[in-house]
Amino acid sequence: MTSIVGKGSEKRDLASGTVTSPMGRVGKATINGLAFLALVYLFLPIFVIVMFSFNNPRGKFNAVWQEFTFDNWLHPFSDTALTDALVLSLEIALIASVIATVLGTFLAIALVRYRFRGGAGVNFFLVLPLTTPEIVLGASLLMLFLEPHLVLLNQDFTLGFTTILLAHIMFCVSYVALTVKARIRGFDWTLEDAAMDLGARPARTFMKVTLPLIAPGIMAAFLLSFALSIDDFIITYFVSGPDITTFPVRIFGQSRTATPPQINVLATLILISSVSVMVLVTWFGQRRKRRLGNV
Amino acid sequence: MEGEAYVRDTEQGERSLLPELDSEGAIDAVISIDHVTKRFGEFVAVDDANFHISRGEFFSMLGPSGCGKTTTLRMIAGFEQPSSGEIRLDGKDVSRVPPYKRHVNTVFQQYALFPHMNVWDNVAFGLRATKVSKPEIVRRVTELLAVVHLADFATRRPGQLSGGQQQRVALARALVNYPSALLLDEPLGALDLKLRQAMQLELKRIQREVGITFVFVTHDQEEALTMSDRIAVMNEGRVVQIGTPQEIYEEPTSEFVAGFIGMANLLAARCEGSDGEFRIARIGDQAVKVASNGLAIGDEVTLMVRPERAHLRTSAPPMDLAGVSAEVVDLVFQGPIVRFDLRSPDGTPLVAHVGPGSDLPLLRPGDQVWMCWEPSAGRLLPRSTQGFPRPDVLEY
Structure with missing residues (x-):
């Protein structure tokens, strides 16, 4: 009898909540509050950028809130130099990421799948661009591109599109290779054996088995290198020419003379697209996980 | 069918x-x-x-x-x-x-099924890779899924199958190329x-x-x-x-095979002579008859007796039986048989499986017995160079 009563009272205790003492409740509220403040701290600058895209500034600098307007959003591309820079940034990011993703993926597969002479050296050179200060990388790339011997070799290295692209591919390859390497470390290579055992040639094995299975890792690496390329300032600053430059370098260059609200509009557009991509990737990833089950 | x-x-x-x-x-x-x-x-x-x-x-x-x-x-x-x-x-x-x-096709240890394809596509993979015509693919995959009793699982993915079902998909996939x-x-x-x-x-x-x-x-x-x-x-x-x-x-031909396949009693012996179709082997101070198998007289050999071919006696065996004296170490009732763990005078561990119908008195650990067998049940093996078999070989 007594035991039954005991069980009942226990159940009531549990139902009233997990935190029972008043001190506990205070602690929980404090932690929640601090977490909220930390998030505010992280997102406040982004919020300010978005907010100022709706500002109607007096003068050339969009720094003080004046009045709300949709004008900037109706004419987001009115600053042609800025728009050109953004288009160039997107072009460079796209081409550099595609090339870097292809090269970096093959590099990662080679490093994970096979043991070969010089593998450790390749690994070292992969990490080097990540650990070298960007300013050193940028300066040495500039010296390389201006090296007269290269000019003698009939290479057209006038600073501009090609030099920016080459520089971006260079550091993106490292990021791609390291990302893909980490993602395919647990890959079951006997799947490739199985495909070839069933009569699939190496190319078919790669296209039908390996690639579909490591695609999420490659996609992640591609997005990362796209983001890094769009975002890069220091290296690009060195290797872009006087006439042609990317979005971040352009903003920096013109910030001394003017900061039109279009900067905020375009930045907000970039923000929206990257958030949507993230949401899509997460959604696809979860759907895929459900489909592949626990194999 | x-x-x-x-x-x-x-x-x-x-x-x-x-x-x-x-x-x-x-x-x-x-x-x-x-x-x-x-x-x-x-x-x-x-x-x-x-x-x-x-x-x-x-x-x-x-x-x-x-x-x-x-x-x-x-x-x-x-x-x-x-x-x-x-x-x-x-x-x-x-x-x-x-x-x-x-x-040739392989069934892999962990099956290596393609996780991104359903059962049908897994089985059809080999046929598609070798450019088999579409109607033939349908016919053969259907047939193989029936052979492994997985016809109703064609649209499942490997992750949704049990281990046994995955195993059968792997079989069907490997057999589909004939x-x-x-x-x-x-x-x-x-x-x-x-x-x-x-x-x-x-x-x-x-x-x-x-x-x-x-x-x-x-x-x-x-x-x-x-x-x-x-x-x-x-x-x-x-x-x-x-x-x-x-x-x-x-008829194992080596100590390794004798010890690896099933249980075996392995006794160090020496080939001493022959008696008609039998060899005489000496184990310690006992001479036993063994079926001859071409080992030369004078060789150091190992005599193998399977536990189920051995039986126990409380007195020395007659001339037509082979046997060694031993001490009972332990006995375990295992249902159809009683397993006796024994030790020969030189310390070699021995096992005898004694079935029903033996008229043995109640034996206890420490009792002295004779482990006996028909001469034809013993087998001489060349002595391995890697020392005498480890006791753990007995405990498979």
Whole structure:
């Protein structure tokens, strides 16, 4: 009898909540509050950028809130130099990421799948661009591109599109290779054996088995290198020419003379697209996980 | 039913699926391993393997891990190339032919099913890769899914199947190309005991239905004994004995085989002379009769007696029985038999399985008995150079 009563009272205790003492409740509220403040701290600058895209500034600098307007959003591309820079940034990011993703993926597969002479050296050179200060990388790339011997070799290295692209591919390859390497470390290579055992040639094995299975890792690496390329300032600053430059370098260059609200509009557009991509990737990833089950 | 259709269809093709005599009267070999050696750097994984696998046979390669059985299988599949020697498939040297051009298929240890494809696409993979026509793909995949009883699971993904079902998908996928031989790399290792036993029978049934040569790699001697037509026992890269399960069990040719397959009492002995068709072997201070098997008089040998061939007596055996004195260490009632753990005077551990109907008095640990056997039940083996067998060999 007594035991039954005991069980009942226990159940009531549990139902009233997990935190029972008043001190506990205070602690929980404090932690929640601090977490909220930390998030505010992280997102406040982004919020300010978005907010100022709706500002109607007096003068050339969009720094003080004046009045709300949709004008900037109706004419987001009115600053042609800025728009050109953004288009160039997107072009460079796209081409550099595609090339870097292809090269970096093959590099990662080679490093994970096979043991070969010089593998450790390749690994070292992969990490080097990540650990070298960007300013050193940028300066040495500039010296390389201006090296007269290269000019003698009939290479057209006038600073501009090609030099920016080459520089971006260079550091993106490292990021791609390291990302893909980490993602395919647990890959079951006997799947490739199985495909070839069933009569699939190496190319078919790669296209039908390996690639579909490591695609999420490659996609992640591609997005990362796209983001890094769009975002890069220091290296690009060195290797872009006087006439042609990317979005971040352009903003920096013109910030001394003017900061039109279009900067905020375009930045907000970039923000929206990257958030949507993230949401899509997460959604696809979860759907895929459900489909592949626990194999 | 579906399996019968399968056999009939392929019999109409060029290849017969039943063992067949060639012009010299020898059994038609699907796979010939011709003095094959495989080295990885200094390490010799397979040392001069030399045997044939016949058409329609269930052939097992049995041995402890690291004995070279999986390497041999991978060389047949084409994932490894022999350092020397030749592998012939249907009479043709395939030693340097890549896996995708060899007419053998493999069931992998962890199945290696393609997780991003459903069961149907997994099974159809080999047919699509080899450019089989669409109606033929539909016909064969349907047929194979029926053979492995998975017709209702065609649209499931491997992640949604149980271990046993995944195993059967792997089988169907490997059989769909109608290979000359099916290679199985410890395919039952990942299953629990009950499922494993069910799958053993299932594998035998499928092999009978499709009539294809199965080459089965395992470290489980019971599995090999149950399923195989012939077994190659391997140890440290060498094929130490090939034979039917009965030959391997009854007539092992080495201490290793005797100890690895089933339980064995191994007694150090010396070949002393002969008595008609029997040899006389001396164990300690006792002389016993043993069936002769070509070991020279004077050789240091090992005498093997299976525990179920031994019985116990409380007095010295008559002349027509062989026997050694021993002390009872322990006895365990195991239902159909009582297992006696004994120790010979020189300390060698012995085991005797005593069935019902023996008129033994109640024995206790410490009692002195005689372990006896028919002379024909004993077998002389050459003494291994690696010292006397370890006691753990007895405890399989």
